[in-house]
Amino acid sequence: MKKLFTLFLIVLTYLVGNAQTDCNPATITKVEHEGSGNRITWTMPAGGEEVTISQQNGNLYDECGAPEDMGVYHRFTPEDLAAINGGKLTQIVFIPAYDKAFQTEPGHTYTVQIYKGGKWGTVEERNPGALISSQELNNNNLLFHKENTINLEIPVTVDASKELWIGFFCTNIEAIQTQYKAVVGVDNGPCTEGVGNVVLYQNQWRTIYEVGGSSWKNNNWCIKGKVQTVEGESVNIYFNNGKIESNITGTTFLHSNPTGEEHCYKVEVNCLKGGVSPKSNEICISESECHPATNLEVKYAADCNSADLTWAAPQNMLGTILYNIYRNDTLLISNHSTTSYQTTNFNPNIANIWSVKVVCPKGESEAVSVTKEVCIVGIKENGQVAKFTLYPNPAGNEL
Secondary structure, three states: OHHHHHHHHHHHHHHHHOOOOOOOOOEEEEEEEEOOEEEEEEEOOOOOOEEEEOOOOOOEEEEEOOOOOEEEEEEEOHHHHHHHOOOEEEEEEEOEOOOOOOOOOOOOEEEEEEEEEEEOOOOOOOEEEEEEEEEEOOHHHOOOOOOEEEEEEEEEEOOOOOOEEEEEEEEOHHHOOOOOOOOEEEEOOOOOOOOOOEEEEOOEEEEHHHHHOHHHOOOOEOEEEEEEOOOEEEEEEEEOOEEEEEEEEOOEEEEEOOOOOEEEEEEEEEEOOOOEOOOOOOEEEEOOOOOOOEEEEEEEOOOOOOEEEEEEOOOOOOOEOEEEEEEOOEEEEEEEOOOEEEEOOOOOOOOEEEEEEEEEOOEEOOOEEEEEOOOOOOEOOOOOEOOOOOOOOOOOOOO
């Protein structure tokens, strides 16, 4: 019995240690020296699935419009968005329309609009939040009375902590020369009041039922959103097989002051469905030799009020290179990222020693230095004397 229990523990330990993960791994694309640390960059897994979000409950039933410009929207609460948090809204689907009995072509136009952070309540309280995407459409590219899929020029990240409103604003409606101004398709219900039938009309946020009355009480707008979900939003970072950071969002991280001769990195994704992904590929970077900058030049302004330093970056060093700049062994600026620098922090009446050192993981490189003698006002850096005037001209005994 004791042997069987021991075997059970061994099997259980194996299963726990090799539990099936719920998402795919990330991929480290590069590791580079950056100043005294290493910059790690990765890509998140493409995985996930396409999810349709909509408050539409039925198929195309009719077309609806108004005598003047109007916007039509679907509203999604944080509860609606919880399962797709972090996903990318990439497409909007809608049905444009016009009255074919009286029109040969549409006279109105559409603009995709996406709002984030709105709220509902009384008419006075309602607002959609911030407009985060607006994309004008060309009628020549639309199929009327049919579903059209619009690719968003910039995908919108779903934030489940805020409401999301998606829809269209229709303009030039008043130019339609018919009494029935049908511009957007509606479904055959049932209606989802206050979420599937939101309309902006005469600068007020209402529902189609509130504007059109009981004849529209069972309809929603024919609008859908397509969201590409993600498998994870954050990663854990491993350095030489030990975890050093957890829940890092984004796709890059600066590891400051790493130790050891070889620096090896992996990341694992924290899956939205729980658990973690397998660890990513590993990329290692060795401690490189710390090369100095070269070709330092220092030029004083003609009025001696400023100094311009320029230099060349060291060869055989990868990644972002940072510099510490000194005057007479006094540090002026640290971790400077370009190969030029201007300063007014100096005494032009004394000789100054200017130095630039490269910042490396284990310290600084040797300095590249230039000594500049006393700056004399009016003497240019090319050695030419500034222009001056003799007067009076012609002169007798005095100038």
